[in-house]
Amino acid sequence: MNNDLKGKGNFLGLVPLIAFLIIYMSTGIFTKSFDNMPLMVAILLASGIGLALKKPGEKKPTTFDERVNMYCKGGGEQTLILMVIIFILAGAFYGVANAMHAVESVTNFGLTILPSNMILPGLFIIGCILSFAMGTSMGTVAALTPIAVDIAHKTGFGLPLVCGIVVGGAMFGDNLSFISDTTIAATRTQDIPMKAKFKANILMVLPAVVINLILLSMQHAPNLNLAATHNYNIVNVIPYILVIVLSLIGMNVMFVMTLGVISGVLIGVIHGDFTLVGSFTVIHTGMTWMEDMSIIAILVGGMVALMNYLGGIDWLLEKLTRKTKTARGGELSIAALVSLMDIATTNNTISIIATGPIARDISDQFGIARERVASILDLFSSGFNGLLPYAGQLLVAGGLAKVSPMSIMPYVWYCILMLVFGTFFILIGWPKFQPRGKGPQVGEGKSLEVGGM
Template identity: 65%
Template sequence: MLKEDAGKGKGGFIGLLPLIIFLVLYVTVGIGSGSFDNIPLAIGISIACIVAFILPKKGDKETTFGDKVTIFCKGGGENTLILMVIIYLLAGAFYGVANSMHAVDSMVNFGLSILPGRMILPGLFLIACLVSFSMGTSMGTVSALIPIGIALSSKIGVNVALVCGLIVGGAMFGDNLSFISDTTIAATRMLEVEMKDKFKANILMVLPAVIINVLVLAFVKIDAPAAGTVYAYNFVNIIPYILIILLSLMGMNVMQVMLVGILGGVVIGLFHGDFTLLESLKVVHTGMTWMEDMALIAVLVGGLVALMKYLGGIDWLLHALTRKTKTRRGGELAIASLVSLLDIATTNNTISIISAGPIARDISDEMGIDRRRAASILDLFSSAFNGLSPYAGQLLVAGAMAKISPVTIIPYVWYCLMMIVFGLIFIGIGWPNKFTEKSLIGNK
């Protein structure tokens, strides 16, 4: 038998009610009214928070409402969430500066000039994969490339939601595989395996999704640039994006990368007379205000998750998914289901990996699952569902910048959808376990 939920209790289903109520409310109003914009995410999550405050915890008569407020505030102020809020603000500032000093226009025209028509969308996806793998963060990638994608979509006559979806997909590629990604670090540390071994197993599981996504994008109908058409661009204006890519490849922290990009954009804008020094401050501030709603949502979600943990919802979910696990394939499916549902509940793939990690390790040891494969499953499914959650940071940023509902982007995040499909296929056939057993043999 497995260890009893890594030392945790069974929890209670009541702890999941706030999330369930939010999802039902959001979907019902969105479908019923014909638009998901009719129920702002911040309002829907606020309603879920109110429900979490009202719900009592069975057997707990000592925790006061003030104690619940403290729990909520600690959850909303969690380190990774505050970091995410700062990245949101920096991303908005960079977007505002890049747009004002015409970096976006130059970057789009430069891409149209060098890429064959059929390779524009696949090229953008592969660039997103490269940038995210280099930066180790999907948020930084989305923030840097979505402005380019938005401008590009209007020039080639492609649905902006599709372009946002392919960028989010490419961003989750790096989130899943990068050696400096917090999800990779969390998965390998929780399962006590080497990063390079986890990478070998993981890349084999997602490579078919990458190849198919590139091929499908190559056949999307676009208004391809006419042969011989000259697209004007100023190479100097592209420098902020070049800085972001090069500094990411060097492994610089995402906050440092965004700050350098903003500063570079301001200097070039001043040099070209796009704005004065005082106007540049307003440009930076305006860009930040575009992300205020998203930053608030991140804090509310963090507080909501903390209250759900207090109410026992997360523990109940852990227990329900692991109590009947008996076979290796069943164990792998349990790990995938566990981390997926935790990611849906927390909208944070790193937190979901850390929460599921101890149980995944126990399941691996009991069912004979190679820990490196288990780490790959944890990272793959958490990253895939994070890229498909309309209230997670990636789609929130994309939707805010494109001024569309995050829900409308989900059908076009093809790479994340294919990650799930191929992840399940490889669990079903037991591959690449057998293929890699010589180099990835045994558990620690």
């Protein structure tokens, strides 16, 4: 650990974060529903507490107006606003894709080509494909759970098992999709291209995917005969293919999202799903789905700025890395921090946004490649989010299947394997990537090297 970081910071700077966790968690526990305390309200209340605090020992104490200016600058930080714009574009894309039946076509195409004797691995693969294409775990769970319930009734597989498969597949895409808000948050907070994070992340989760498929293929049921016709139009899949291909070749994500929306609108108009004028309403509807997340991101940015001013970020960084002398220890600290935040907030995106700046500091301090940091943030937050019985994914799956979310939790094998292999790859220090140093790194994807450092 660098000596210039020792002794810096103040625990007082963590008061806004602690206040947020107490407000959010206590309301959810006492009312038995975390929906009773919206994240936006809890963060706003915690921000108010942060604005009321003054940094101890200042020669010239700041005024309330000065702290408000700090808050606004933090919420309007360039990278954060860019992330908000990408959130909105991703919402527009999903709105158009849903309205022109691209989501339905992706699902039905997978079910059509699926061999009946591989129904469970196939269900997981469909969940992976759909969540990767949609960029949302909640949307995937909502779309696939009714199908999974039908499969369970026709095959004799248990409802908790098929629901666990759906949630696992959903978290695959939430972790890796180019239009997932967690991917956007992880890459923007670390200032790296999406394809760089994808290359690191896919290597870390691939063993979990393979082992999960093997375990699912070993499950047996009395009846595996699923004779059903699933209609789809391959043309409707084009916007998803376009988004995936353009993202992989490294095109700017804003161009990718824009082209995805335009292609979806053109196909939707040609197929008569909506008119050209009607597409504007469809786009706006999709954007509104991301409004809460965008506003929350801005509020978190302001709150983090106050925490930084009060010394909370430096204090937390010093405590996390006090006994850490290696990159491995730094990575374990990042994994622990984002995991605890996700367990407390049940929101992997907010966990990444809140811990991203701290993780970036740890990355620069110990020479950890930003690709690995972004992957760790996304992997551990997504893994825990898929296992929390009070998080949205299990609540939706349990509600649609009419089973307890607790009964589903042991069957989300993929998320369990994600956490196991995430920890394993931190401990062995693989895959290795070349650290790029401090400062913005967008567009430097060519420096990424797999292998030795």
